[in-house]
Amino acid sequence: MKYTEDDLKKELETKEYEYGFYTDIESDTFPVGLNEDVVRAISKKKEEPEWMTEWRLESYRYWLKMVEPEWANVHYEKPDFQAISYYSAPNSKPKYDSLDEVDPELLDTFKRLGISLDEQKKLAGVAVDIVMDSVSVATTFKKTLAEKGIIFCSISEAIKNHPELVKKYLGTVVPQRDNFYAALNSAVFSDGSFCYIPKGVRCPMELSTYFRINQAGTGQFERTLVIADEDSYVSYLEGCTAPSRDENQLHAAVVELIALDGAEIKYSTVQNWYPGDKEGKGGVYNFVTKRGICEKNAKISWTQVETGSAVTWKYPSCILKGDNSIGEFYSIAVTNDYQQADTGTKMIHIGKNTKSTIISKGISAGRSQNSYRGLVKIHPNADNARNFSQCDSLLMGNSCGAHTFPYIESKNKSAQIEHEATTSKIGEDQIFYCNQRGIDTEKAIALIVNGFGKEVLNKLPMEFAVEAQKLLEISLEGSVG
């Protein structure tokens, strides 16, 4: 059958947000509002030990004294923190040993997302720790991992089963009072992932969690803690989609990475939460604090593809504390319609011979605003520190904006820092070239954008790279005027 322009038009109209559906699973949801009792109740619900409850309460008290940050280049209606329910968990509570026992409706959700657990298990070799509305439902490949001594579980399980590790590292990279949203998260986090790689172990598979925000009006407060012990290696994947909703949903996650001497952590994210409709109504607020610390000879690499969320406020950072440590940041941020993104990284060079690379690609279309905000800081002792930053922006249409706010601070004479940024649009000659060869404009743009983001897409693990490319195309559909 011939594929006509009308077909394409129809497809575009319906394809607006592929993953906008809602799974109806009875949820165990707390009443709205936040106070010390709610914090205590969350802790109790999770059967947490006393020290954890105290830790949460301490964070809550810090949070009360803090004010919402306003410096970011985003404008939005501030969430009412007393109108959010701080806990929601799928009702089918008991843990499953195999996928067959999982609520079929839930499995169907994953199928519609194109992520079949079975397939992933077999083909991709990915252990998936599914987080659906804050509670870990299924954990696979646990056995294989356990053999190597790798701990990969939900953070609540870790609090119960490995309190010594959690106690030692939780809040060391992102302290409770780090910022407004980190404090909030520390007080009310419902679940998240915990990962520990023992000394000298190379994790045999990509660890992956699938986040979803599902219940209406529930904020999602994930807490992730990844510890890579000496000379170990882990690659961690995080991917997200969320159903279409009219009211704004708040997401304030905290991710902490700890790379001990000689360890390497690769952390990849594909974020595709509901960005709101064409008029900028609804959509997820994504206020995330992600930070990693590198000890001697360690390496942390952040890769992110940000296509979703109405408002994004996210700066995955590296503290290069140990000598010879390496930090990397690769990012593609796509904004369309009324989306706003203020994202970037911080590279704090403290140790000698530390290196960092920043590659940031921003694509803005529609009426969106896309900002890169980054900091490169060289401490006086960071001899021979090296940084390379590149921030490129691509603009589509004249109603959107691209902004760059790099901060570069050097206090060491042997440091070498380079920063470059460009802003441009897709060349008419480039599109003409593609058209001439029978590639329609829509496809041509997808092609060019994928080329523009290639340096970052290349850094993604194979399974993600394909998904990410598709996401880029979907996010920019209909943006060409």
Next chain:
Amino acid sequence: MSFKDKLLSSYIALEDYLEFDSPLHDVRNNAIKIFEEKGFPTKKDEEWKYTSLNSLLKTDYSVYSNKERNVELQDVRKYFLNEIDTYKLVFIDGVYSSFLSETTHDTLDVCLMSAALNKKKYKPVIEAYFNKAAKSDSLTALNTAFTKEGAYIHIPAHKEVEKPIEILNFSTGNEAAMFLQPRNLIVVGENAHVQIIERHQSLSTNEVLTNSVTEIFAEKRAYVDYYKIQNDVESASLIDNTYISQQRDTVCRVHTFSFGGKLVRNNLNYFQNGENCDSTLKGITILKGKQHVDHNTLVHHISPNCESHQDYKGLFADSSVGVFNGKIIVEKDAQKIDAYQQNDNILIDDNATINAKPQLEIFADDVKCSHGCTIGQFDEEALFYLRSRGIGMKEARGLMMYAFANTVLESVKIPELKVRINKLIANKIGVSLGFEL
């Protein structure tokens, strides 16, 4: 009494001398209100993140000079560009010195702000231009409220000024600590050309804080070439606010040479109000000791088909601090913009600091904008190359510093000034470069 309070009460005293019916009176009153509300900027202001005025504001400055002192020509001769003939506007402790100046009213006006403010003849120009380009940030507002003296330059249409104009501000150290607020207005008519050199110089080691505001208006096809020489003694601080409003087909170039002073803050703002504007901002900064220089530039692209070029080089020795905060804004309708910004820095000593923040805010899609920023050190191999040819370490470094700064120097259009700046650089680097500059 804090310095802010002192200024506010001085303003009340100043008001008695002013004509109440002057339209400027409202402008002044509004300005002092802005200052009263905002106060001096602190590190909490994003624009002042890396520069603190606290240490400067502790000093009890005199707002007016009580005694007048004449300065002998031989004492200040070396600060003039005396190799060539120039128009000169000389101010001593904020007061005009007719003895040292060379003004004109012959076809063009090179005269005084005080005269322009009071004489009827200038009223239309003052009303059309005064305080029209300046932003209402607190320091500019403070200057506006106290506007009294400064340079007034009006070049009529189609006039090519035959020789450069020098604006020199001397402070004599008559007072233990002096606060100066010169206010300059420069209007360059259609198709007119002008070259201006501005310099602030302290003749003693008494503390001086200057809060200067210069407004430059370039009418259609005008050409403005402006040079700022900042080589003051280490007890003098300068906050220089420059606002340039460009109409279509204009070229405005500002070169800033920052070698001296205790704390120097340059707020250089360009507004491109017409098509085909060309804005050039260049600077060389060479610092030693505890000096602190902050370049804060803004190029606001409002109209399409314009260009801007920025090139700032910095060399920082001892425990000096350099700041570069460059902002380019491209408005939605300003298509086909070519905006370029480059900032290169070398840290020479361990305690030196550089903070750079090159910013782009772009709302138009058909633009070419780029910025580059580097921080590094001398190329060891190049040093080795020079030294293997019998050039001493100090001279080799000197040569490299000179070469590093040279790209900015090349675009200085007044040959005598170029020689002068070469000498200043050689002096600052502390080596004789061994060739005729």
